[in-house]
Amino acid sequence: MNEQARKPARKKVELDPRFVSYRHVWVFIESERGEVHPVSWELLGEGRKLADALNVDLCGVVIAGPGERGKGICAEAFGYGADKCYLLQDPVLADYRNEPYTKALTDLVNTYQPEILMLGASTLGRDLAGSVATTLKTGLVADCTELLIDTESRNLAATRPTFGGSLLCTILTQRHRPQMATVRPRVMAMPDADPSRRGEIVEVPFAMLETSIITKVLEYIPDDSRDKPNLPFADIIVAGGRGLKKPENFALVWDLARVLGAEVGGSRPVVQAGWIELDRQVGQSGKTVRPKLYIAAGISGAIQHRVGMDGADVIVAINSDPKAPIFDFAHYGIVGNAMTVLPALTEAFKAHLAQARKAG
Amino acid sequence: MHSVVCIKQVPDSAQIRVHPVTNTIMRQGVPAIINPYDLFALEEALRLKDRFGGTVTVVTMGPPMAEAALRKCLSYGADDAILVSDRSFAGSDTLVTSYALTATLRKIMESMPVDLIFTGKQTIDGDTAQVGPGIAKRLDYQLLTYVSKIVDVDLEHREIRVERRAEGGVQLLKTTLPCLITMLEGTNEMRFGDLDDLFRAARYELKVWDRTVIGIEDPETVGVKGSPTVVSKVFAPRPRSQRAEIIDLQDDSPKNLASTLLARMFTQHPKLEREIAKRAR
Structure with missing residues (x-):
């Protein structure tokens, strides 16, 4: 019940x-x-x-x-x-x-x-x-x-x-x-x-x-921690949603994540569509995360998603719909097409990191 | 081989909206579906039937409208369906739900022994994952949760080997039948039922069992009265006090939007800037 x-x-x-x-x-x-x-x-x-x-x-x-x-x-x-x-x-x-x-x-x-x-x-x-x-x-x-x-x-x-x-x-x-x-x-x-x-x-x-004891453990195969995502403990997460339109566009999320050394996450619809693996689902039926920075691209911010990432220190949302609920609880919002904003963000962070590197 | 699959009819949580003023669930137009996680359990039971023959029985506890979910399961190929429904069940928590389902399973076993009980890993409305383990404990069955693969079944020696998703890896487990399996999602894909099953499902006279049929005499042991937990309050999540700071320069290029965001974010959150700068090394 x-x-x-x-x-x-x-x-x-x-x-x-x-x-x-x-x-x-x-x-x-x-x-x-x-x-x-x-x-x-x-x-x-x-x-x-x-x-x-x-x-x-x-x-x-x-x-x-x-x-x-x-x-x-x-x-x-x-x-x-x-x-x-x-x-x-x-x-x-x-x-x-x-x-x-x-x-x-x-x-x-x-x-x-x-x-x-x-x-x-x-x-x-x-x-x-x-x-x-x-x-x-x-x-x-x-x-x-x-x-x-x-x-x-x-x-x-x-x-x-x-x-x-x-x-x-x-x-x-x-x-x-x-x-x-x-x-x-x-x-x-x-x-x-x-x-x-x-x-x-x-x-x-x-x-x-x-x-x-009836049940026996015949073997234990530990996960390869190198390719096993650990979203709950990631400091930075870049996540994508249905707003990315096509699975190929998810590459833009990976690109930004790579530059930031971030984990990649997603909302339930994209996990169900098979664009990313199950361990990367953020939300009520997925993982609860608490990163220092959460960048949500093309995610509307349904409550199921929100309960999993509300604890992030800083939430940046990119969505083409200015009425998307994610803007009600994100800290920064960019109203725009994720497919063009994501590459621009990747370049901006790249430039910022290059500068930081120069400054030592 | 006789498998029983326990399913639940749930409101499609992806389509649930909360009334902004009254803070109540707006049920109108929200479709009732089979809990999506249960479909992996049903498909796995059907696959075992394909391999070994036998019977797949589906069971649900719920209001009369849950009949639709059972008919859907029949159309996928389940052989028999039982709806356990009684007014006294209203308000049952997970402990009582496992009690009533266990009584149902015992009743089923009177006419046909059960080899395997399947459930989904959890429901999408309650999300507790408690009823499967509860049934296993009450029946004193071996419990295999989060099963990602049934490796093999040895009916002659009454043994089963499965892969189970554990916290940091996968356990290969061996146990004896009968046992209870909660199936992990994404492990199989629900088949399309054939036309014969579709017609059969529409006409099938499914069993409707009330409390007395499953042998629960005392109505005080189920429902709100029988449940150790009680809901004291239901409320909507607090909205954040502030809306997002929208970075929206009219007709500006994505490049400018991105650099404006970084500049504002790093001015207001210098700690975050240091955290990101660490990654330059």
Whole structure:
């Protein structure tokens, strides 16, 4: 069903007595092969605010294989604001698999009873969050863009886009704990790390035999990072939309991106038309980005696109339609034909960079 | 081989507009479509049927009008279609939706065992990606999300191998049947149904099951009452306080527009100029 059909809550709903003692804010620290997904640090930054509002601890959950730098990850988590980290390391947890990870996190929640549990809305985080929430029969709010605490009820007010970003809705989990939420990478700001911060590591044993796990990882083929686009963490993005008219014209976007050392992105229609690959889609059903500069060429600025790039520091829009919605939220607008403005911009940036090079 | 594909009828989000004054969704004229991500799941199930024979059943939970989405699936080649519809389902969140769909799947299994359950990776209206994992957990099925390719199915040994999109790479996974697969988009292309299927779809008497048929006795366990989450507020995104600074010199050349933009942008955002200057090195 959808959220529109659901009527706003009227009467106050009390917390189920089973959960009254649930305390503390947890963040699942997502790591693969010792590499932490940066969304986990963004969540710790946000989790710190929630924990302070509730006057409780902020705890990280680190799940990894035995050979991986589990304690090193915990130490980093303390730097980003965690007070405590639960660390589970076991051979069956070396590769992400739904079954052992769901059991590990569910058992941990049942033992230590947090009131809030947050995960990154990555492929791993979504797979795990949905499974854990169903096992615990608790509420889960996906892709939150704002998290606030009602200090009296200790409820988490989780706001998320709905209907492709056309509207926002605030969702509460009043009777159940933990209140679960996922947040996409780059939606929350990256906190500053304080390497001098210390915390407590709680090592938790995990007893699950490999023979009892049905799904096996036969092979892991890492992406070639050289040609894998990483839009969420790009500093400059040049994006194109339907206004470019033909797939060949997308070369103009690539040209400008090359000069700026930028990533290339696009709106949903051009990704669906196959002009650029899926990983480059910006928006509600694609990536959320936070670059220092976002240049949108021939993109009308539908709300689905906007929710993915609204966090950019500076947005430049090129569109031939002066009434295009993108001019309502871009910082600079050029009303004109993207096919002629893009090459001019490329030349202007080239000249500017040549000058900077000369100045040293 | 029996595959069940769970689909959802959604408003085409690309065509949704919000009323500027009342901040409500303007539904008029917005077409209802099959959630586009579900089509990849359906096509994959149909391909397995092409290879191994068997049956493809489509299921949806929704209002009576969702029948149209099921007929469309039949026209693509699905064999059977079930609409799960009950007034008490209104306002169900993802946890309750997975509960009702699981009850439906159990009912289906009473007459025919299920080998594979397919869903799309998420819907375009809710975007949660929670119902697929929810069904898998409730049925205690192995869960394979974001599957980009079904490598092979060994029906004799009841094994399946798939490629799954993970965060930094691709996992080659092996598991046993039955299991639940959420299909990644762009992995296949929906076929054109043939004329026979089109006629069959129009005439087909699809099953409409209400709450009691799927064995959910207590109406308080579904809908708003059964859902742990509750929507407390719906509102429109805040508009930015300022419109873009339009660089529009009458009849000016693109070259001048570009240099004017750079000059203004770098004066107002010196940090950005330094960031770009870094790239000169």
